[in-house]
Amino acid sequence: MTNRLAAILLPLLLLAGWEGYCRWSGIPALVLPPPSAVGAALWSGLASGRLLPHLAVTAAEMALGLGIGCLVGFVAGVALAEVAGLRRLLYPYVIASQVVPKLALAPLFILWFGFGMTSTVAITALICFFPLLENTLTGLDRVDPAKRELFRMLRAGRWRTLTRLKIPAGLPVILAGLRVAVVLALVGAVVGEFIGGRQGLGASIIAAQGMMDTPLMFALFAVITALGMLMYQATLLIERWLLSRQAKG
Numbered sequence: 595m596t597n598r599l600a601a602i603l604l605p606l607l608l609l610a611g612w613e614g615y616c617r618w619s620g621i622p623a624l625v626l627p628p629p630s631a632v633g634a635a636l637w638s639g640l641a642s643g644r645l646l647p648h649l650a651v652t653a654a655e656m657a658l659g660l661g662i663g664c665l666v667g668f669v670a671g672v673a674l675a676e677v678a679g680l681r682r683l684l685y686p687y688v689i690a691s692q693v694v695p696k697l698a699l700a701p702l703f704i705l706w707f708g709f710g711m712t713s714t715v716a717i718t719a720l721i722c723f724f725p726l727l728e729n730t731l732t733g734l735d736r737v738d739p740a741k742r743e744l745f746r747m748l749r750a751g752r753w754r755t756l757t758r759l760k761i762p763a764g765l766p767v768i769l770a771g772l773r774v775a776v777v778l779a780l781v782g783a784v785v786g787e788f789i790g791g792r793q794g795l796g797a798s799i800i801a802a803q804g805m806m807d808t809p810l811m812f813a814l815f816a817v818i819t820a821l822g823m824l825m826y827q828a829t830l831l832i833e834r835w836l837l838s839r840q841a842k843g
Contacts, residue, residue: 609629612628612629613628613629613630616628623808623809624806624808625808626808627808627809627812631809632809632812632813632816633813634809635807635809635810635812635813636813636816636817639810639813645795645798645813645814645817647793648793648794648795648797648798649795649817649821651711651793651794651795652780652783652784652787652794652795652796652818652821653821654711655711655714655715655718655783655786655787655794656718656779656780656782656783656821656825657779658711658715658718658719659714659715659716659717659718659719659721659722659779659782659783660718660719660722660775660776660779662715662719662722663718663719663720663721663722663723663726663775663779664722664723664726664772664775666719666723667722667723667724667725667726667727667730667771667775668726668727668730668768670688670723670727670730671726671727671728671729671730671731671734672730672734672756672761674727674731675730675731675734675735675760676734676752676756681731688724688727691720692724696717696720696721696782696785697785697789699717699720700713700717700785700786700789700790701789703716703717703786703790704789704790708790709790709792710790710792710793713786713789713790714782714783714786714787714790714794715786716786717782717783717785717786718779718782718783718786719782720782721775721778721779721781721782722775722778722779722782725771725772725774725775725778726768726771726772726775728771729767729768729770729771729772729774730764730767730768730771732764732767733760733761733763733764733765733766733767733768734756734760734761734764735764736763736764736767737759737760737763737764738763741759741763742755742759745758745759762840765836765837765840766837769833769836769837772829772833773826773829773830773833776822776825776826776829777822777826779825780818780821780822780825783796784796784799784818787800788800795814795817795818795821798810798814799811799814799815802814
């Protein structure tokens with residue numbers, strides 16, 4: 595109970611301190627707007643419906659990029675874990691593709707896919723790909739040797755061993771990668787919109803910057819944070835459901 599009360603009071607105290615500092619210091623709203631101005635900008639954007647289409651675009655780009663990136667990362671992780679030669683051949687190239695900053699690749703994605711949703715989804719998928727691949731590799735490699743030997747003694751085939759032993763045993767690690775990917779998916783979607791988006795919360799931030807509307811920028815930051823927290827909590831619920839179902843099975 596005390597922890598919950600502290601969790602509620604802390605942001606309220608921070609907001610009150612922020613508001614008081616802005617009012618008493620006389621700092622211009624262009625530099626640091628008070629929470630009241632941010633709240634007014636947020637309410638205006640939501641009540642008028644201006645923010646909702648941009649929120650829908652960012653959420654769609656995030657979901658598509660997350661889904662594609664995680665699916666490809668999981669399949670690639672399983673393939674590399676199961677085929678040692680393929681892992682030795684391709685894994686160095688996978689690492690090389692990840693050390694290149696995605697922001698540096700954005701102009702190429704725009705050149706290949708054009709402005710708009712497609713390039714942003716591609717950037718987001720590329721960012722989400724590696725956490726799933728790495729965690730899938732790690733999860734499948736951490737199978738109990740005794741259980742693996744038992745499956746071998748029972749003459750279980752590779753597919754049966756993979757689906758009945760390795761994936762269930764590595765599921766907590768794989769789902770941890772999914773949680774990381776969810777956070778990175780929102781980052782990828784917003785950054786992609788910074789570069790080549792015509793709609794979305796990231797593009798709205800660039801537009802607000804051009805108009806020097808700092809309260810609107812902070813309001814958009816709040817919407818992005820809320821979207822990220824919502825998606826993260828949804829991922830936690832899915833993870834708990836899958837793990838509880840696995841425990842019962």
